[in-house]
Amino acid sequence: MKKKTLALVLATALCVSMFAGCGKAQTEAPADGASVEVSAEEADAASSETSVADGELADGVYTASFNTDSSMFHVNEANDGKGTLTVKDGKMTIHVSLASKNIVNLFCGTAEDAQKDGAELLQPTNDTVTYDDGTTEEVNGFDIPVPAIDEEFDVALIGTKEKWYDHKVTVSDVKPEASEEDQAAADNVAKLIDAIYVQERTDKTDEQCAEAKKAWDALTDSQKELVEGEEADPDYFGRDTGDASKDDALNADKIGDKEILVVSFGTSFNGSRSEDIGGIEKALATAYPDYAVRRAFTAQIIINHVLARDGEAIDNVEQALERAVSNGVKELIVQPTHLMHGAEYDELMEALKKYESKFTKVAVAEPLLGEVGKDATVINKDKETVAKAVVAEAVKEAKFxxxxxxxxxGTAFVLMGHGTSHTANVTYSQMQTQMEKLGYKNVFIGTVEGEPEETELSKVIDKVKAAGYKKVVLRPLMVVAGDHANNDMAGDDDDSWKSGFEASGAFEKVDCQISGLGRIADVQKLYVEHTGAVIK
Incomplete structure (x- = not known):
């Protein structure tokens, strides 16, 4: 999340045309192309169309989102897509700092009109932006008249190559600038959230989670929108991810001497946690009624998030193992829900070593996709089962x-996994091989992390494009449909997979399916089989 400051140094006075309102008719220019002088009365008349309707926005200074139709014309990343909207005497102007100095003029209207004699161009200001790492950069900024909020209008631009381009822009999400008191309250909550956004649990973790939630609840709605830290944002507490009460943390005591410990990375998305992880846990409980099924997450960041926001306490691996010892468990079966023998699996095995002597039997079942082969050509029955299951669900949900x-x-399915720098990343290449072996030529495997390299977003887009498909369905190749599925895959930000496919201009339609593997019956059955193999 970007932190930013902005020092504005006005390089030139604005042309009188800024009062005319972008996308509106311009004052007729003299034939010789001389600059146009407009009286105050004429400027007021010309600007009447930019006035804010009574009761909408009072005179003052606001922050607002400045949205464009191009990745080449946008607000500098240091400013998170925001500009400063000034309302005075019912007229609106937004100041935005751009990405560089490559855009040298703007025009309120079309590129065609911008090239007519007497066209009044918006001149740049010299802005200094400061990035997260403390570096600064001088960029061009512009004060752009705004005819209306949440309505598209025309802005043309010319760059250093001296060619005019047409663009559509909108100004939205207008919020009053915060008072010092409001910002201080929001900053305090951001600090508390950042303090629990960590992977290590301490003796103070539970207290810190409660403190962060209490401070959040004390904020007003407008203060909540100001929360922004290294990791903190309003969504940490404010985003609706489903009903947490439908989830069972499975951390009860007095459970008998046989336990199946289901170990997952975890997710803070309540709906996915209950449907995907909970679905696997319930399937195991049904299949093996003589065993108590218990849960552990490996991601302390997620455990803290769920505890702080929802008051649901989920054990980490060490807590779950200590609980099993305290409960007198003798036979401990561990079922990882991880896809592969990757880093998370390795860390789990290290944690188990410290507890092996405290149980009569400890057995660890295979992760979902089974053993990792030596190269991309090696596949197995587990990979085949999962490939068939996820494709069948994707096809069904897409109504084919x-x-x-x-x-x-002409529809391609792109399954987005997480990716890893671990040697087990060959698993994703093996899944692509498996799809091809099954004759699924319109199924492509990608990863958020772009590891292995051929699964990186741009390469996947190129593959789908080269194959000639015009429609794309994105779906996670992950046990849960959590943050990666909702944000990295299906989010509206420019760097999401959905946005990437749309921005390529090669596809007529891009749809997203927000469903984890854990809710698929055949996937649950495979976990049951893996568990059964080590119980015997």
Whole structure:
């Protein structure tokens, strides 16, 4: 999350045209192309169309989102897509700092009109932006008249290559600038959130989680929107991810001497936690009624988030193992829900070593996709089962009769995994091999982290484009449909997979399916089989 400061140094006086309102008719220019002088009365008349309707926005200074139709014309990243909107005497102007000095003039209207004699161009200001790492950069800024909020209007631009381009922009999400008191209250909450956004649990963690939630609840709605830290934002407490009461943390005591400990990375998305992770846990409990099924997450960051926001206490691996010892468990079966023998699996095995002597039996079942082969050509029965299961669900949700019917329709399915720098990353390449072996030529595997390299977003887009598909369905290749699925895959930010496919201009339609593997019956059955293999 970007921290930013902005020092504005006005390089030139604005042309009188800024009062005319972008996208509106311009004052007629003299034939010789001389600059136009407009009286105050004429300026007021010309600006009447930019006035804010009574009761909408009072005179004052606001922050607002400045949205454009191009990745080449946007607010500098240090400012998170925001500009400063000034309302005075019913007229609106937004100041935005751009990404560089490459755009040298703007024009309120079309590129065609910008090139007419007497066209009044908006001149740049010299802005200094400061990035997270403390570095600064001088960029061009502009004061742009705003005809209306939440309505698209025309702005043309010319860059250093001296060619005019048409663009559509909107100004939205207008909020009053915060008072010092409001900002201080929000900053305090951001600090408290950042303090619990950590992977290590301490003796103070529970207290810190409660303190952060209490401070958040004390904020007004407008103060909550100001929360911004290194990791903190309003969504930490404010985003609706489903009903937490439907989830069972599975941390009860007095459970008998046989336990299946289901170890997951975890998710703070309540709906996915209950459907995906909970779905696997319930399947195991049904299949093995003589065993108590218990839960552990490996991501302390997620455990803290759920505890702070929802008051739901989920054990980490060490807590779960200590609980099993205290409960007198003798036979401990551990079922990881991880996809592969990767870093999370390795860390789990290290943690178990400290407790092996405290149980009569400790057995660890295979992760979902089984053993990792030596190269991309090595596949196994587990990978085949998962490939068939996830494709069948994706096809069904997309309302096709078969994968072949989707292929004939020009639809490709892109399954987005997490990715890893661990040597087990070959698993993703193996899953692509598995899809091809099954004849699923319109199924492509990608990863958020872009590891292995061929699964990186731009390379996946190129593959789908080269194959000639015009429609794309994105779906997570992950046990849960949590943060990565909702934000990295299906989010509206420019760096999401959905936005990447749309921005390529190569596809007529891009849809997203927010469903984890854990809710698929055949995937649950595979976990049951893995667990059964080590119980025997």
């Amino acid at each position: 009769d078969s994968i072949d019917a989707a292929e004939k329709d």
